Structure formats: C-alpha cells, structure tokens
Amino acid sequence: MLRVATWNVNSIRSRKELVFMWLERVPVEILCLQELKTETYNFPFLDFERLGYKCYVHGQKAYNGVAICSKFELEDVFKGTGDAKFDVESRVIGGRLKDLWLINCYFPHGEERGGTKFYYKLEFYDAFCKFLEKNFSPSDKIVLVGDMNVALEDIDVYDPVVLKDTIGTMPEERQALRRLLDWGFVDAFRYLYPNKVEFTWWDYIGGAIWKNQGMRIDYILITEPLLKSLRDVFVDTWARKKRQPKPSDHAPVVGVFEL
Amino acid sequence: MLRVATWNVNSIRSRKELVFMWLERVPVEILCLQELKTETYNFPFLDFERLGYKCYVHGQKAYNGVAICSKFELEDVFKGTGDAKFDVESRVIGGRLKDLWLINCYFPHGEERGGTKFYYKLEFYDAFCKFLEKNFSPSDKIVLVGDMNVALEDIDVYDPVVLKDTIGTMPEERQALRRLLDWGFVDAFRYLYPNKVEFTWWDYIGGAIWKNQGMRIDYILITEPLLKSLRDVFVDTWARKKRQPKPSDHAPVVGVFEL
DNA sequence: GTACGTAATG
C-alpha cells in the first residue's frame, strides 16, 4: 500500500508542528508539500528524517517552494521544468520511485482575471504541458499532485453562482487544467467519486471552513496505467479545522495505491 | 501586607500568558506594567478582572504604554505628567490608594550618548522632577516604580568596565535618576540590601540571562514615610528564565509593605 | 533577540 499526500502548507516554518501531528494520524509514505515559503536550508530535514522520510526540497524565500518527503529514496530528482522563464520560481519538483514518477507542482494563483499574474498562470500551465510532452508519455506511470489553483467543474466549488468569474473557476483556467487531463491524466478523486462534493481549500476569511464554503483546487492526477492500482482518494479536514496550532487554508489530500 | 510589583513586559499581547502564569506564583496586590506596546483597547482587561484586578491603562500603539493593575480601586488616576512635549508618549500613569500614591513610569531608553534620544531621556527626567515638585511633597506616601533605564551605581551592572559609557550607566543618566532620590525618594532595594548584586534586565542577545550579565534598571522608589512599612524587595527571575512562553528581557521586581 | 507597523501576496 502506497499513500501519496499533497498539502499546500502555507509556510513550512509556521506549520511544521501541525504537519507532524497530522503524520501521526495519517502516516503516508509520500508527502508532497507546496508553499514552503522559505529557502531550502530552513526546511526541517531532521524532524522528517527522525520519522524515516528522505526529503527532496526546492525552496524559495517568502514565496512558493515545494518538497517531496518520501519513505523511499527517489531517483532522477528534478527541480523546475527546464523553462527558464518559470524556473525563477520554485514551483515544481519531481522524482522516480522504481517505475513510478512523482511530480509535485504549485501552480500560480492568478490573482484576478486580466492581470499580469492571470496570464502568467495560463502560460505556466502551457509551459507545464510542454514539459510533460517533452519528457513523459501518458503510458508512463505518473502521479502528478499539487495545488492546481483551479476548481475543474462547478461541483468543485461551494457556490458556482457566487464564485462566477472569480479566480480558480474561470473557463480559461479550467481549460488550462483540462489540457493536463486531455494529455493523459485522470483526476483520481473524481474518477472514484463522480458526484461527491468535497473541497480542499477554504478561505481564512469569515470562517469559511465552518460553513464548508470551499473549493477543490488540490489534486492527485494519475496516468492510465495507475488506474487499476488506485484504491482511494480522500481529503482530511482534521488539520484544516485545528485552531491550535493554526491551520493552513488547504487540507491534505491523500491517494491510496496498491502497486 | 501590600505587594507592589513592577515589570517591563515588552508587549502585553505577546506576554499576557506569562504574566498570568507569574501571578499564580506571586499574586501581588498591585502590578505595574511598562512597554505594553499596544493601544488601550487591546489590553487584556477581562483576564485581569477574572483575577480580581481593576486595570488603569495608558496604552500606545507599537511603543511605550503603561498600566496599573490593582486589587483595590484607585482614585485620582492620572496619565502623563502634564508636560505636552512628553505626554505625546504614554510613559506615566498614577493614582491614589487611600493616602498612598502609586506612580508607574517608563523612562526613555536613550539609545546612545549624544543623540537626540539621549537628550530626550535627560529632558524627560527633568520634566518628571518638575512634575513631582509641582504635584507632590516628599512627606507624601509615594511609591514610584518603573523601568528607569538607568543603573544607579557600578554595583548595579555585571561589569562596569565592559559597560563603561554604554547606555544606562553614564554619569549624566545616573545624575538624572539621582535627582529623584535627592528630591525625597529612597531606592527600596538598595536601602534593604546595601551590598547585594542583583539585576532586573538582561539582554536577549547572547543568552545574557544564563551568564547573569544584567543591569538593575527597574526600581521601587519610596518616600521616607513609607520606610518603616517596607518589609522586602526582591527580583523574581523565574519569568525571565522561562523559554516557553518567551520571556520579556526584564524580570519583575516586587516590593512588600506592611501598612 | 524579540516585537511592532507597514506593504505585498495569496
């Protein structure tokens, strides 16, 4: 059994206590983190090593930053996509576990429609697709996880009317994410639960978590060769509902595989 | 028995947990606080009320701020000294308990010799003396407590050679503080313990508290009519030595009176 | 070394 989790922790320094509390509850084999918000040397390597994790970290000061913490050594670890324009930010890390590729990505937020950051988000998705096409094949076993900052369909937001044309729900963004699916990825959660309404992110503002006013923007995407191994995907809201230590605005999403 | 404590807490918001832990150890009747570093409306009135304290608070955003928390109601509470030049900062609060005047003051730090803030410190002492002369008499029963930011004598610093001409130890500053004594105040700690070497402040930097490299800059000054009631003065380093919650750089000083 | 305000980001 291989459990792969993805969690935008919104700063690993202020969240490490919570992360380790969570790992006691759900001791996943592979934990993919986004928004470390700190440089690699500040990452709590030792705490993870004590629990038997080897950490592959692509940090950045203040913004972004991604890591894969794994119970098993990874090979062919890479950071970034090779596109110099986007690799100035630390958003992508990946590696290989035998014949299984793991890719962890923090896609841009986008801020609001029409702005520089919005187009940056769409172009980033473009560049990411090119990176896939160049380096992988849909017949490879790939688990692509992360904060995609897009809710794929109306079922993935608490109120599509209220959220119409807000960031993460717009057609251009959905199309950008859908291109990953068209290439060969399957949204593991939606594959298993076609009608389930669950979210992975809730705004800090206004106690959105308590009204379950969220969005599903964190994903576990897998290629077809992995479909037969997929056993479950679940969102654990425990950490998001903690008051002390303070939570990230994202909840961890866990994929369970039998390989 | 009346116990009067003075404590520069270096932000009441980040220190309130520690303050209440300390009050369980040493439940003083009157607690005078300096460097609240927040406006009056942020003061934890309710937590103090739960313990039976009435609070008189003269707050200020980010800097300064003083309060008297008392088990007994005070009358004739005043804030500032009446000198408009210095009353733009919240450094003084006082009040009367029957025939006993309580004055709590956070004297300026001074930064370094020769600068604007250094002269501001000396002028503040001047203004404070004038305030005393105008409103009080040495034959009144007065307890003046606070962070004076001056170590009166060489015995009041851990190394007078190392600290020579550093802020808080300079002749001009000592003379400024001594003018309060000349007016009619007695340094209660030194009165009881002429040769005792104790400190009330230790720099955060370099773990000064663990080497006891400190200075005695927080005082309980009393007028002569109170001398016969004075039973003890002690510095409680417990709170300064705590690691969690984080300590202020000052320790509380407690005066014990039998009135 | 610790804490605050401000501005930027999500």
Place this chain on the structure above:
DNA sequence: CATTACGTAC
C-alpha cells in the same frame, strides 16, 4: 485572515 520582508526600536 495569515503569511513574509523590511525597517525601527530597545
């Protein structure tokens, strides 16, 4: 609403 950087103060 919660995080970070930076500047300021002690």
